[in-house]
Amino acid sequence: MKIKKAVLPVAGMGTRFMPATKVVPKELLPIVDKPVIQYLVEEAVMSGIEEIIFVISEGKELIKEHFSPQPKLEAILKERNKYDIAEKLSTIHNMAKFSYVYQDGPLGDGHAILQAETLVGNEAFLVLFGDDIVKHHVPAAKQLIDQFKGESVIAVEQVSMDSISSYGVILPGVKKERLYEVKGMIEKPLEHEAPSDLGVIGKYVCPPGIFEAIKSSLASKEGELRLIDGLVKLGEKENLWAYHIEGERFDTGKAEGLIAANNAFL
Numbered sequence: 001m002k003i004k005k006a007v008l009p010v011a012g013m014g015t016r017f018m019p020a021t022k023v024v025p026k027e028l029l030p031i032v033d034k035p036v037i038q039y040l041v042e043e044a045v046m047s048g049i050e051e052i053i054f055v056i057s058e059g060k061e062l063i064k065e066h067f068s069p070q071p072k073l074e075a076i077l078k079e080r081n082k083y084d085i086a087e088k089l090s091t092i093h094n095m096a097k098f099s100y101v102y103q104d105g106p107l108g109d110g111h112a113i114l115q116a117e118t119l120v121g122n123e124a125f126l127v128l129f130g131d132d133i134v135k136h137h138v139p140a141a142k143q144l145i146d147q148f149k150g151e152s153v154i155a156v157e158q159v160s161m162d163s164i165s166s167y168g169v170i171l172p173g174v175k176k177e178r179l180y181e182v183k184g185m186i187e188k189p190l191e192h193e194a195p196s197d198l199g200v201i202g203k204y205v206c207p208p209g210i211f212e213a214i215k216s217s218l219a220s221k222e223g224e225l226r227l228i229d230g231l232v233k234l235g236e237k238e239n240l241w242a243y244h245i246e247g248e249r250f251d252t253g254k255a256e257g258l259i260a261a262n263n264a265f266l
C-alpha cells in the first residue's frame with residue numbers, strides 16, 4: 001500500500017543534551033556531517049514518502065531553516081566553484097514537500113501526532129520519532145511500509161532486559177518470519193512485568209483511525225497523550241502488527257548512541 005506522508009514529532013526540549021541543545025534543537029546535532037533529522041527525512045524519502053510533516057514547538061524553527069532553500073549561500077558556493085557542496089545543499093529542500101505544525105507544550109507524542117491530523121487527512125501515514133536511526137541497506141521505514149496491509153505496523157527489536165524499562169514492549173502472538181501479531185503492549189515496564197524482550201523503536205505505520213483512537217485513549221499518569229495508548233486502543237478493534245527491523249539501531253537521544261552513530265557512519 002502506498003504511504004505518501006510522514007509525521008515527525010520533533011517538539012521535545014532535548015533536555016538530556018543541554019547545554020548543547022539550549023539553542024540548537026537536538027534533532028540538528030550531527031552524525032558526521034548531517035543532522036540526525038536529515039537521516040530520518042532521507043529514510044522516509046527512500047521509503048517512498050513525498051511529504052514530511054514536522055511537529056515542532058516554539059524555538060525549534062532552525063529545523064525549518066535546515067529544510068528551506070538558502071539561495072544566497074548556494075550562490076556564494078557556486079561563485080567559489082564549490083558546485084558539489086551547493087548541490088548537496090539544494091538536494092535537502094528538494095527531497096520532499098515539507099510542512100510544519102506546532103505543538104503547544106509537552107503534552108505527549110500522541111498529542112503531537114494529533115496536531116498533524118488535518119495535514120494527514122484520511123490516509124495511512126508513517127511516524128518517525130526523532131531518536132532512532134537504523135543503518136541497513138533497506139531503510140527501516142521501507143521495511144515497515146512493505147508489511148503494511150491496512151493495520152498498524154510497529155517497529156521492534158530485541159533489547160537487553162536491563163534496558164527494557166526504557167521501551168514500549170509488546171506481547172507477541174503468532175509470528176511469521178519477522179512479523180509478529182501484537183497481543184498487547186506495555187509502555188516502559190519494570191523488568192519483571194515485561195511481556196517479552198521486543199522493544200518498540202520509534203517507527204510506525206498507522207491507519208488514519210489512529211487519530212480517533214488517540215483522542216479516546218486515556219492520558220498517561222503524566223497527563224500526556226501517547227501514541228502507544230492510541231495503538232492499544234486501536235488494537236481493541238483491529239489487529240496490530242510488529243515488525244522486527246533489520247539493521248543496527250542507534251538511539252541518538254543518548255550521548256553513547258549519538259557517538260556510536262557517528263563512529264558507524266564515519
Ligand code: G1P
Pocket residue numbers: 129131132166167168169187188199200201202226228
Ligand atoms: C517512545 C515510545 C516507546 C518507544 C521509544 C523508542 O518513548 O513511547 O514506546 O519504545 O519511544 O524510542 P520515549 O523514548 O519517547 O520516552
